Amino acid sequence: MITLLSGGTGTPKLIEGLRHVVKDEELTVIVNTADDVWWNGLYISPDVDTVLYLFANILDTDKYWGIRGDTFHALNQLSKYGAEWTWFSVGDRDLATHIIRTYLLKKGYKLHEVVKYLSEKMHVKATILPMSNDRVETMVKTNKGSMNIQEYLVRFKAEPEVYEIKFPGLEKAKPAPGVIEAIERADMLIIGPSNPVNSIGPIISLKRVKEKLTRLKAPIIAVSPIISGKPVSGPADKFMRALGYEPSPIGIVEIYKEFLDGIVIDVVDRSLAKVIMDKYRVKVKVANTIMVTLKDKVKLAEEVLDFAKRMKQ
Ligand code: GDP
Numbered sequence: 001m002i003t004l005l006s007g008g009t010g011t012p013k014l015i016e017g018l019r020h021v022v023k024d025e026e027l028t029v030i031v032n033t034a035d036d037v038w039w040n041g042l043y044i045s046p047d048v049d050t051v052l053y054l055f056a057n058i059l060d061t062d063k064y065w066g067i068r069g070d071t072f073h074a075l076n077q078l079s080k081y082g083a084e085w086t087w088f089s090v091g092d093r094d095l096a097t098h099i100i101r102t103y104l105l106k107k108g109y110k111l112h113e114v115v116k117y118l119s120e121k122m123h124v125k126a127t128i129l130p131m132s133n134d135r136v137e138t139m140v141k142t143n144k145g146s147m148n149i150q151e152y153l154v155r156f157k158a159e160p161e162v163y164e165i166k167f168p169g170l171e172k173a174k175p176a177p178g179v180i181e182a183i184e185r186a187d188m189l190i191i192g193p194s195n196p197v198n199s200i201g202p203i204i205s206l207k208r209v210k211e212k213l214t215r216l217k218a219p220i221i222a223v224s225p226i227i228s229g230k231p232v233s234g235p236a237d238k239f240m241r242a243l244g245y246e247p248s249p250i251g252i253v254e255i256y257k258e259f260l261d262g263i264v265i266d267v268v269d270r271s272l273a274k275v276i277m278d279k280y281r282v283k284v285k286v287a288n289t290i291m292v293t294l295k296d297k298v299k300l301a302e303e304v305l306d307f308a309k310r311m312k313q
Helices: 010-018 046-055 073-080 092-106 111-121 149-155 179-184 200-204 209-215 236-242 249-256 267-280 294-312
Strands: 002-006 027-031 037-039 042-044 127-130 139-142 145-148 162-166 188-191 220-223 262-266 283-287
Touching: 002 010, 002 200, 010 027, 010 046, 010 294, 027 046, 027 179, 042 092, 046 092, 046 111, 046 127, 073 092, 092 111, 111 127, 127 179, 139 149, 145 149, 162 236, 179 209, 188 294, 200 209, 200 249, 220 249, 220 294, 249 262, 249 267, 262 267, 262 294, 267 283, 283 294
Parallel strands: 002 027, 002 188, 027 127, 188 220, 220 262, 262 283
Antiparallel strands: 037 042, 139 145, 139 162
């Protein structure tokens, strides 16, 4: 079994490639829920939905959120009613997911049960696990004030300066049922190229998760989301700097150093390989890590698997 830790963009791209190399049944994805939001009375789990839609083959892979070809009539109508947060686009078919999820949560089901239910209904063969059933938020302190992560990313387009990132609820949050087992039973654990601060950070900060990762015998491999000092998309560089890390593969290794065995870095960063290996004792694989075409994604997935398999020998 391959276990992945995922946010909602970088790792899903890698998963797209992995799906051409291994069966979906062999993949377990632990997904960040710290950027979940309540939106006009509905509970939205953006990263989980991206992963769900990906495995259901309906993800809009131009944007990495929402359902391909969706329409936005409900959103337009909601705007006319003066609904809140209409800058956060929710498509009509996507809306159905949020309605049923909220309905089931209100009936007393736990988030992991709802995700399992939705996975079954969408014929998903992979195991998708929300990182926690407990409510965790991500708040960003900026020069425009303190705001929720979705406000920062979507409404303010990740433009304000970032001073601090906080995760209310994270300290008390427990891993969802299945999360610890998915780490323990993994033959390899892949930390995809997701934002190390706001996507992977909350997962590895959960009670018992870091401890399990530190003790894991199976190889733990990360793919750097930072290439030549910049993320491919999103504010990972700003967030890393705000936490005192340099935005580079070295900063990524710093964040994961307690448990990381290997990292895949981009060819343009190859000069950093020696420092990573000598200073951190982390193995390095240099590869083309920019995933635009399906071919790029499959090639990188093959290289990550090959790297992890060699590490076991
Ligand atoms: P979010 O949940 O939408 O914030 O997305 P993630 O945290 O999963 O992914 C955001 C990260 O993905 C950014 O830091 C990007 O640098 C990284 N990323 C996106 N596309 C690529 C790519 O093609 N290659 C690599 N290496 N990283 C990527």
